[in-house]
Amino acid sequence: MNSPTLPEALAALHAELVEALPEPAAEWLEATLRWAADADWESSFAVATRRVGRAALPRSGMPATDAARVLLLHAVDADLATVTRLYQQGDAAERRAVLQALPWLRLGPEAIGLVEDALRTNDTRLVVAAAGDYAAAHLDQHQWRHAVLKCVFTGVPLSAVSGLAARTDAELIRMLADYAAEREAAGRPVPDDVRNVLAQTPHPQES
Protein backbone atom coordinates (compact mmCIF):
# COMPACT_ATOMS: atom_id res chain seq x y z
CA MET A 1 0.00 0.00 0.00
CA ASN A 2 1.43 3.39 -0.96
CA SER A 3 1.29 6.31 1.39
CA PRO A 4 -0.29 9.46 -0.02
CA THR A 5 2.11 12.05 -1.44
CA LEU A 6 3.30 14.58 1.06
CA PRO A 7 1.89 18.09 0.55
CA GLU A 8 4.51 20.85 0.60
CA ALA A 9 3.72 22.07 4.10
CA LEU A 10 3.90 18.56 5.54
CA ALA A 11 7.14 17.90 3.67
CA ALA A 12 8.56 21.00 5.33
CA LEU A 13 7.32 19.82 8.72
CA HIS A 14 8.88 16.42 8.10
CA ALA A 15 12.23 17.99 7.17
CA GLU A 16 12.14 20.27 10.19
CA LEU A 17 11.40 17.37 12.51
CA VAL A 18 14.11 15.09 11.13
CA GLU A 19 16.61 17.93 11.38
CA ALA A 20 15.75 18.56 15.02
CA LEU A 21 15.90 14.95 16.19
CA PRO A 22 18.97 13.06 17.41
CA GLU A 23 20.01 10.16 15.17
CA PRO A 24 18.19 7.24 16.89
CA ALA A 25 14.93 9.19 17.13
CA ALA A 26 15.16 10.29 13.50
CA GLU A 27 15.75 6.67 12.44
CA TRP A 28 12.75 5.53 14.47
CA LEU A 29 10.62 8.20 12.80
CA GLU A 30 11.70 7.31 9.27
CA ALA A 31 11.19 3.58 9.81
CA THR A 32 7.83 4.18 11.48
CA LEU A 33 6.59 6.38 8.65
CA ARG A 34 7.90 4.06 5.94
CA TRP A 35 6.41 0.86 7.35
CA ALA A 36 3.41 2.44 9.06
CA ALA A 37 0.76 0.86 6.88
CA ASP A 38 2.07 -2.66 7.52
CA ALA A 39 2.97 -2.39 11.19
CA ASP A 40 1.29 -1.82 14.53
CA TRP A 41 1.39 1.90 13.87
CA GLU A 42 -1.16 2.73 16.58
CA SER A 43 1.40 1.62 19.17
CA SER A 44 3.91 3.96 17.54
CA PHE A 45 1.31 6.73 17.72
CA ALA A 46 0.89 6.04 21.45
CA VAL A 47 4.61 6.04 22.30
CA ALA A 48 5.68 8.89 19.98
CA THR A 49 6.51 11.26 22.83
CA ARG A 50 8.87 8.77 24.40
CA ARG A 51 10.63 8.43 21.03
CA VAL A 52 10.87 12.00 19.75
CA GLY A 53 10.24 14.19 22.82
CA ARG A 54 8.11 17.29 23.25
CA ALA A 55 10.55 20.05 22.34
CA ALA A 56 9.10 22.80 20.16
CA LEU A 57 10.42 22.72 16.58
CA PRO A 58 12.42 25.81 15.64
CA ARG A 59 10.37 27.02 12.66
CA SER A 60 6.79 25.85 13.11
CA GLY A 61 6.90 25.91 16.91
CA MET A 62 5.02 22.60 16.91
CA PRO A 63 6.07 20.11 19.61
CA ALA A 64 8.09 17.26 18.05
CA THR A 65 5.60 14.65 19.25
CA ASP A 66 2.69 16.48 17.57
CA ALA A 67 4.60 16.69 14.30
CA ALA A 68 5.46 12.97 14.40
CA ARG A 69 1.86 11.99 15.09
CA VAL A 70 0.46 14.26 12.35
CA LEU A 71 2.93 12.80 9.84
CA LEU A 72 2.03 9.28 10.96
CA LEU A 73 -1.71 9.85 10.53
CA HIS A 74 -1.02 11.20 7.05
CA ALA A 75 1.27 8.27 6.21
CA VAL A 76 -1.45 5.73 7.03
CA ASP A 77 -4.10 7.76 5.23
CA ALA A 78 -6.25 7.64 8.39
CA ASP A 79 -9.98 7.52 7.73
CA LEU A 80 -12.90 8.83 9.78
CA ALA A 81 -13.28 5.69 11.90
CA THR A 82 -9.58 5.72 12.73
CA VAL A 83 -9.28 9.37 13.69
CA THR A 84 -12.49 9.11 15.71
CA ARG A 85 -11.19 6.11 17.65
CA LEU A 86 -7.76 7.64 18.25
CA TYR A 87 -9.34 10.88 19.43
CA GLN A 88 -11.84 9.20 21.71
CA GLN A 89 -9.23 6.86 23.19
CA GLY A 90 -6.47 9.47 23.28
CA ASP A 91 -4.94 11.46 26.09
CA ALA A 92 -4.88 15.24 25.67
CA ALA A 93 -1.70 15.20 23.55
CA GLU A 94 -3.00 12.46 21.24
CA ARG A 95 -6.28 14.34 20.79
CA ARG A 96 -4.37 17.50 19.97
CA ALA A 97 -2.40 15.63 17.30
CA VAL A 98 -5.57 14.20 15.71
CA LEU A 99 -7.10 17.68 15.53
CA GLN A 100 -3.98 19.08 13.88
CA ALA A 101 -3.89 16.25 11.36
CA LEU A 102 -7.50 16.70 10.17
CA PRO A 103 -6.77 19.27 7.42
CA TRP A 104 -4.16 16.94 5.91
CA LEU A 105 -6.34 13.84 5.70
CA ARG A 106 -8.68 12.79 2.93
CA LEU A 107 -11.77 13.69 4.91
CA GLY A 108 -14.72 15.85 4.06
CA PRO A 109 -16.55 17.73 6.78
CA GLU A 110 -17.59 14.51 8.53
CA ALA A 111 -14.91 14.69 11.26
CA ILE A 112 -16.22 18.05 12.47
CA GLY A 113 -17.69 16.35 15.55
CA LEU A 114 -14.15 15.96 16.93
CA VAL A 115 -13.56 19.70 16.57
CA GLU A 116 -16.87 20.43 18.27
CA ASP A 117 -15.95 18.08 21.12
CA ALA A 118 -12.61 19.82 21.63
CA LEU A 119 -14.28 23.23 21.59
CA ARG A 120 -16.54 22.13 24.45
CA THR A 121 -13.50 21.54 26.69
CA ASN A 122 -11.71 24.23 28.67
CA ASP A 123 -8.31 22.76 27.91
CA THR A 124 -6.63 25.51 25.88
CA ARG A 125 -4.23 23.03 24.25
CA LEU A 126 -7.27 21.38 22.66
CA VAL A 127 -9.07 24.63 21.90
CA VAL A 128 -6.04 25.94 19.97
CA ALA A 129 -5.75 22.71 17.98
CA ALA A 130 -9.48 22.78 17.22
CA ALA A 131 -9.40 26.34 15.89
CA GLY A 132 -7.17 25.43 12.94
CA ASP A 133 -7.65 25.07 9.18
CA TYR A 134 -10.17 22.23 9.44
CA ALA A 135 -12.52 24.34 11.56
CA ALA A 136 -12.03 27.28 9.20
CA ALA A 137 -13.08 25.06 6.32
CA HIS A 138 -15.93 23.09 7.87
CA LEU A 139 -17.31 24.54 11.11
CA ASP A 140 -20.71 26.18 10.61
CA GLN A 141 -20.82 29.93 11.11
CA HIS A 142 -22.64 29.90 14.46
CA GLN A 143 -20.24 27.39 16.00
CA TRP A 144 -17.27 29.11 14.43
CA ARG A 145 -18.20 32.44 16.07
CA HIS A 146 -18.50 30.65 19.40
CA ALA A 147 -15.10 29.07 18.82
CA VAL A 148 -13.64 32.56 18.46
CA LEU A 149 -15.38 33.67 21.66
CA LYS A 150 -14.16 30.55 23.42
CA CYS A 151 -10.61 31.51 22.53
CA VAL A 152 -11.16 35.01 23.88
CA PHE A 153 -12.64 33.67 27.13
CA THR A 154 -9.93 31.08 27.72
CA GLY A 155 -7.05 33.42 26.92
CA VAL A 156 -6.12 31.84 23.59
CA PRO A 157 -4.68 34.54 21.28
CA LEU A 158 -6.86 35.10 18.20
CA SER A 159 -3.79 34.55 16.02
CA ALA A 160 -4.50 30.84 16.71
CA VAL A 161 -7.80 31.05 14.81
CA SER A 162 -7.36 30.03 11.17
CA GLY A 163 -9.17 32.15 8.61
CA LEU A 164 -10.17 34.80 11.14
CA ALA A 165 -10.22 37.71 8.69
CA ALA A 166 -12.01 35.74 5.99
CA ARG A 167 -14.82 34.48 8.21
CA THR A 168 -15.37 37.49 10.48
CA ASP A 169 -18.90 38.75 9.93
CA ALA A 170 -21.13 41.42 11.43
CA GLU A 171 -22.54 39.02 14.01
CA LEU A 172 -19.06 38.14 15.33
CA ILE A 173 -18.25 41.85 15.51
CA ARG A 174 -21.41 42.40 17.54
CA MET A 175 -20.53 39.56 19.91
CA LEU A 176 -17.00 40.85 20.43
CA ALA A 177 -18.27 44.41 20.92
CA ASP A 178 -20.68 43.13 23.58
CA TYR A 179 -17.83 41.25 25.18
CA ALA A 180 -15.69 44.39 25.19
CA ALA A 181 -18.55 46.39 26.74
CA GLU A 182 -18.97 43.77 29.45
CA ARG A 183 -15.25 43.88 30.25
CA GLU A 184 -15.26 47.66 30.40
CA ALA A 185 -18.34 47.70 32.65
CA ALA A 186 -16.46 45.44 35.05
CA GLY A 187 -13.37 47.65 34.92
CA ARG A 188 -11.34 44.94 33.21
CA PRO A 189 -9.01 45.38 30.24
CA VAL A 190 -10.09 44.39 26.73
CA PRO A 191 -7.44 42.22 25.04
CA ASP A 192 -5.61 43.93 22.17
CA ASP A 193 -6.43 41.17 19.70
CA VAL A 194 -10.15 41.74 20.33
CA ARG A 195 -9.71 45.46 19.77
CA ASN A 196 -7.86 44.69 16.53
CA VAL A 197 -10.79 42.66 15.18
CA LEU A 198 -13.22 45.39 16.21
CA ALA A 199 -11.07 48.03 14.51
CA GLN A 200 -10.56 46.14 11.26
CA THR A 201 -14.21 45.92 10.32
CA PRO A 202 -16.61 48.85 10.65
CA HIS A 203 -19.06 48.30 13.48
CA PRO A 204 -22.49 47.74 11.96
CA GLN A 205 -25.38 50.00 12.94
CA GLU A 206 -27.58 48.57 15.66
CA SER A 207 -31.14 48.18 14.44
Next chain:
Amino acid sequence: MRIFDPHIHMTSRTTDDYRAMRDVGVQALVEPSFWLGQPRTSVGSFLDYFDALLGWEPFRSSQYDIAHHCALALNPKEANDPRCTPVLAELDRYLRKDGVVAVGEIGYDSMTPAEDEALAAQLQLAVDHELPALVHTPHRDKAAGVARTIDVVNESNLPTERVLLDHLNETTVKAAKDSGCWLGFSVYPDTKMDEARMVRLLHEYGPEKVLVNSAADWGNSDPLKTRKVGEAMLADGFTEDEVDLVLWRNPVAFYALSGRLDLGERPTRDDYAGNVLRRGAPADS
Protein backbone atom coordinates in the same frame (compact mmCIF):
# COMPACT_ATOMS: atom_id res chain seq x y z
CA MET B 1 12.31 22.55 49.88
CA ARG B 2 11.30 20.75 46.68
CA ILE B 3 8.43 18.35 47.12
CA PHE B 4 7.00 15.48 45.04
CA ASP B 5 3.66 14.27 46.45
CA PRO B 6 3.62 10.64 45.32
CA HIS B 7 -0.07 10.09 46.10
CA ILE B 8 -2.77 12.76 45.96
CA HIS B 9 -6.27 12.83 44.44
CA MET B 10 -6.32 16.26 42.81
CA THR B 11 -9.63 15.62 41.05
CA SER B 12 -11.18 16.20 44.50
CA ARG B 13 -9.24 19.41 45.20
CA THR B 14 -9.62 23.03 44.15
CA THR B 15 -7.32 25.37 42.27
CA ASP B 16 -6.68 27.09 45.64
CA ASP B 17 -5.09 23.84 46.75
CA TYR B 18 -2.89 23.77 43.65
CA ARG B 19 -1.77 27.32 44.38
CA ALA B 20 -1.09 26.60 48.07
CA MET B 21 0.83 23.44 47.19
CA ARG B 22 3.03 25.26 44.69
CA ASP B 23 3.64 28.04 47.22
CA VAL B 24 5.07 25.56 49.77
CA GLY B 25 7.28 23.81 47.20
CA VAL B 26 5.22 21.02 45.62
CA GLN B 27 6.54 20.74 42.05
CA ALA B 28 5.37 17.29 41.03
CA LEU B 29 2.71 14.79 42.00
CA VAL B 30 1.21 11.45 41.09
CA GLU B 31 -2.54 11.02 41.13
CA PRO B 32 -3.50 7.37 41.53
CA SER B 33 -6.96 6.30 40.47
CA PHE B 34 -9.30 5.33 43.28
CA TRP B 35 -13.02 5.35 44.04
CA LEU B 36 -15.00 8.56 44.07
CA GLY B 37 -16.79 8.31 47.41
CA GLN B 38 -19.97 7.57 45.46
CA PRO B 39 -19.68 4.05 44.03
CA ARG B 40 -19.40 3.77 40.25
CA THR B 41 -22.00 1.72 38.40
CA SER B 42 -20.41 1.27 34.97
CA VAL B 43 -17.19 0.93 33.05
CA GLY B 44 -17.89 4.24 31.30
CA SER B 45 -17.57 6.02 34.63
CA PHE B 46 -14.02 4.69 34.95
CA LEU B 47 -13.11 5.70 31.41
CA ASP B 48 -14.22 9.29 31.92
CA TYR B 49 -12.17 9.36 35.13
CA PHE B 50 -9.07 7.91 33.43
CA ASP B 51 -9.49 10.44 30.61
CA ALA B 52 -9.61 13.24 33.19
CA LEU B 53 -6.40 11.97 34.81
CA LEU B 54 -4.75 12.07 31.36
CA GLY B 55 -6.33 15.30 30.15
CA TRP B 56 -8.05 17.89 32.27
CA GLU B 57 -6.18 17.31 35.53
CA PRO B 58 -2.66 17.62 34.02
CA PHE B 59 -3.90 20.80 32.33
CA ARG B 60 -5.08 22.25 35.65
CA SER B 61 -1.84 21.21 37.29
CA SER B 62 0.28 22.77 34.54
CA GLN B 63 -1.29 26.15 35.26
CA TYR B 64 0.43 26.04 38.66
CA ASP B 65 3.69 24.67 37.24
CA ILE B 66 3.24 21.30 38.94
CA ALA B 67 4.17 18.21 36.91
CA HIS B 68 1.21 15.79 36.92
CA HIS B 69 1.42 12.05 36.32
CA CYS B 70 -1.04 9.34 37.21
CA ALA B 71 -1.41 5.69 38.15
CA LEU B 72 -4.34 3.79 36.66
CA ALA B 73 -6.13 0.68 37.90
CA LEU B 74 -9.35 -0.89 39.07
CA ASN B 75 -9.33 -0.01 42.78
CA PRO B 76 -9.70 -2.74 45.44
CA LYS B 77 -13.10 -1.61 46.70
CA GLU B 78 -14.77 -1.60 43.29
CA ALA B 79 -13.02 -4.83 42.29
CA ASN B 80 -15.91 -6.41 44.22
CA ASP B 81 -18.63 -4.98 41.95
CA PRO B 82 -19.32 -7.03 38.80
CA ARG B 83 -20.55 -3.85 37.10
CA CYS B 84 -17.02 -2.44 37.44
CA THR B 85 -14.65 -5.37 36.88
CA PRO B 86 -14.92 -5.32 33.05
CA VAL B 87 -12.76 -2.16 33.19
CA LEU B 88 -9.82 -4.55 33.54
CA ALA B 89 -10.15 -5.24 29.81
CA GLU B 90 -9.82 -1.52 29.04
CA LEU B 91 -6.69 -0.98 31.12
CA ASP B 92 -4.33 -2.39 28.52
CA ARG B 93 -4.78 0.54 26.15
CA TYR B 94 -4.70 3.11 28.97
CA LEU B 95 -1.49 1.81 30.51
CA ARG B 96 0.37 2.71 27.28
CA LYS B 97 -0.18 6.44 27.79
CA ASP B 98 2.69 8.83 28.41
CA GLY B 99 1.30 10.24 31.65
CA VAL B 100 0.93 6.83 33.31
CA VAL B 101 3.86 6.06 35.61
CA ALA B 102 2.42 3.15 37.62
CA VAL B 103 -0.42 0.69 37.96
CA GLY B 104 -2.39 1.77 41.02
CA GLU B 105 -4.00 1.91 43.45
CA ILE B 106 -4.32 -1.84 43.57
CA GLY B 107 -4.36 -4.04 46.68
CA TYR B 108 -6.86 -5.13 49.29
CA ASP B 109 -9.89 -3.52 50.86
CA SER B 110 -11.88 -6.39 52.43
CA MET B 111 -9.62 -9.24 51.26
CA THR B 112 -12.21 -11.02 49.12
CA PRO B 113 -11.62 -13.56 46.32
CA ALA B 114 -12.58 -10.86 43.78
CA GLU B 115 -9.85 -8.61 45.22
CA ASP B 116 -7.35 -11.49 45.01
CA GLU B 117 -8.14 -11.85 41.34
CA ALA B 118 -7.95 -8.13 40.52
CA LEU B 119 -4.68 -7.71 42.42
CA ALA B 120 -2.95 -10.63 40.70
CA ALA B 121 -4.23 -9.61 37.26
CA GLN B 122 -3.06 -6.03 37.69
CA LEU B 123 0.38 -6.98 39.03
CA GLN B 124 0.76 -8.87 35.76
CA LEU B 125 -0.43 -5.80 33.80
CA ALA B 126 2.38 -3.86 35.50
CA VAL B 127 4.87 -6.47 34.29
CA ASP B 128 3.44 -6.40 30.75
CA HIS B 129 3.62 -2.60 30.54
CA GLU B 130 7.00 -2.29 32.33
CA LEU B 131 5.40 -0.17 35.03
CA PRO B 132 5.89 -0.18 38.79
CA ALA B 133 2.85 -0.71 41.02
CA LEU B 134 1.36 1.43 43.77
CA VAL B 135 -0.25 -0.95 46.24
CA HIS B 136 -2.79 0.30 48.76
CA THR B 137 -2.79 -1.60 52.07
CA PRO B 138 -6.15 -2.07 53.79
CA HIS B 139 -7.35 0.10 56.66
CA ARG B 140 -9.26 -2.72 58.39
CA ASP B 141 -7.28 -5.76 59.55
CA LYS B 142 -4.17 -3.97 58.35
CA ALA B 143 -1.30 -6.15 59.55
CA ALA B 144 -2.86 -9.32 58.15
CA GLY B 145 -3.67 -7.43 54.96
CA VAL B 146 -0.09 -6.31 54.51
CA ALA B 147 1.21 -9.85 55.08
CA ARG B 148 -1.18 -11.22 52.48
CA THR B 149 -0.33 -8.42 50.06
CA ILE B 150 3.38 -9.23 50.32
CA ASP B 151 2.61 -12.92 49.68
CA VAL B 152 0.70 -12.06 46.51
CA VAL B 153 3.47 -9.73 45.33
CA ASN B 154 6.05 -12.47 45.93
CA GLU B 155 3.95 -14.92 43.91
CA SER B 156 3.70 -12.44 41.03
CA ASN B 157 6.22 -11.71 38.27
CA LEU B 158 6.73 -8.16 39.52
CA PRO B 159 9.91 -7.77 41.60
CA THR B 160 9.41 -6.14 45.01
CA GLU B 161 11.83 -3.35 43.97
CA ARG B 162 9.07 -2.23 41.58
CA VAL B 163 6.33 -2.17 44.24
CA LEU B 164 5.37 0.66 46.60
CA LEU B 165 3.36 -0.45 49.62
CA ASP B 166 1.30 2.50 50.78
CA HIS B 167 -0.53 3.63 53.95
CA LEU B 168 2.03 1.90 56.18
CA ASN B 169 2.28 2.57 59.93
CA GLU B 170 4.09 1.37 63.06
CA THR B 171 2.50 -2.06 62.90
CA THR B 172 3.27 -2.78 59.25
CA VAL B 173 6.50 -0.97 58.39
CA LYS B 174 8.84 -3.78 59.44
CA ALA B 175 7.21 -6.48 57.33
CA ALA B 176 7.08 -4.06 54.39
CA LYS B 177 10.75 -3.09 54.72
CA ASP B 178 11.82 -6.74 55.02
CA SER B 179 9.92 -7.52 51.80
CA GLY B 180 12.15 -5.22 49.73
CA CYS B 181 9.26 -3.02 48.59
CA TRP B 182 9.32 0.78 48.66
CA LEU B 183 7.63 2.22 51.77
CA GLY B 184 4.77 4.71 51.48
CA PHE B 185 3.24 6.67 54.35
CA SER B 186 0.09 8.78 54.16
CA VAL B 187 -0.01 11.67 56.60
CA TYR B 188 -3.51 12.75 57.57
CA PRO B 189 -5.05 15.21 60.02
CA ASP B 190 -6.75 12.55 62.21
CA THR B 191 -6.24 9.07 60.80
CA LYS B 192 -3.34 7.16 59.18
CA MET B 193 0.04 8.77 60.11
CA ASP B 194 0.81 12.19 61.61
CA GLU B 195 3.98 14.29 61.31
CA ALA B 196 5.48 13.43 64.72
CA ARG B 197 4.97 9.69 64.34
CA MET B 198 6.34 9.90 60.79
CA VAL B 199 9.55 11.50 62.07
CA ARG B 200 9.90 8.78 64.73
CA LEU B 201 9.60 6.06 62.08
CA LEU B 202 12.16 7.84 59.90
CA HIS B 203 14.61 7.82 62.81
CA GLU B 204 13.94 4.14 63.48
CA TYR B 205 13.94 2.81 59.88
CA GLY B 206 15.96 5.47 58.02
CA PRO B 207 14.92 7.57 55.01
CA GLU B 208 15.96 5.06 52.33
CA LYS B 209 13.11 3.99 50.02
CA VAL B 210 10.62 5.96 52.15
CA LEU B 211 7.97 8.07 50.41
CA VAL B 212 5.63 10.43 52.26
CA ASN B 213 2.33 11.53 50.75
CA SER B 214 -0.74 13.55 51.70
CA ALA B 215 -3.15 11.15 49.96
CA ALA B 216 -5.46 14.17 50.05
CA ASP B 217 -8.89 13.46 48.57
CA TRP B 218 -12.53 14.35 49.22
CA GLY B 219 -12.29 13.38 52.90
CA ASN B 220 -10.71 15.10 55.87
CA SER B 221 -7.19 15.52 54.51
CA ASP B 222 -4.54 18.18 53.92
CA PRO B 223 -2.61 18.63 50.64
CA LEU B 224 0.19 20.46 52.51
CA LYS B 225 1.06 17.55 54.79
CA THR B 226 4.18 16.70 52.77
CA ARG B 227 5.67 20.12 53.56
CA LYS B 228 4.69 19.77 57.22
CA VAL B 229 6.56 16.47 57.42
CA GLY B 230 9.61 18.13 55.85
CA GLU B 231 9.53 20.85 58.48
CA ALA B 232 9.03 18.34 61.29
CA MET B 233 12.05 16.40 59.99
CA LEU B 234 14.23 19.53 60.00
CA ALA B 235 13.02 20.49 63.50
CA ASP B 236 13.98 17.03 64.73
CA GLY B 237 17.52 17.04 63.40
CA PHE B 238 17.28 15.60 59.89
CA THR B 239 19.41 17.40 57.30
CA GLU B 240 18.05 19.24 54.28
CA ASP B 241 19.58 16.50 52.16
CA GLU B 242 17.62 13.81 54.02
CA VAL B 243 14.43 15.82 53.60
CA ASP B 244 15.20 16.13 49.88
CA LEU B 245 15.73 12.36 49.70
CA VAL B 246 12.33 11.59 51.24
CA LEU B 247 10.28 14.36 49.64
CA TRP B 248 11.88 14.44 46.20
CA ARG B 249 14.55 11.92 45.21
CA ASN B 250 12.78 8.80 46.50
CA PRO B 251 9.49 9.46 44.67
CA VAL B 252 11.42 10.47 41.55
CA ALA B 253 13.46 7.24 41.71
CA PHE B 254 10.39 5.07 42.22
CA TYR B 255 8.23 6.53 39.46
CA ALA B 256 11.22 6.86 37.11
CA LEU B 257 11.15 3.04 37.03
CA SER B 258 8.35 3.57 34.49
CA GLY B 259 10.73 5.29 32.07
CA ARG B 260 7.98 7.87 31.53
CA LEU B 261 8.51 10.41 34.29
CA ASP B 262 8.83 13.82 32.62
CA LEU B 263 9.49 16.61 35.10
CA GLY B 264 10.37 19.23 32.49
CA GLU B 265 12.89 21.87 33.44
CA ARG B 266 13.17 21.91 37.22
CA PRO B 267 15.80 23.47 39.49
CA THR B 268 18.41 20.99 40.66
CA ARG B 269 19.02 19.68 44.15
CA ASP B 270 21.64 22.36 44.82
CA ASP B 271 18.96 25.01 44.60
CA TYR B 272 17.13 23.42 47.51
CA ALA B 273 19.56 21.58 49.74
CA GLY B 274 22.15 23.33 51.83
CA ASN B 275 22.27 26.96 50.87
CA VAL B 276 19.26 29.02 51.91
CA LEU B 277 20.88 32.16 50.50
CA ARG B 278 20.49 30.78 46.99
CA ARG B 279 16.71 30.95 47.23
CA GLY B 280 15.39 33.50 44.81
CA ALA B 281 18.53 33.33 42.70
CA PRO B 282 17.98 32.25 39.08
CA ALA B 283 18.10 28.52 38.54
CA ASP B 284 21.04 28.25 36.19
CA SER B 285 21.78 24.56 36.44
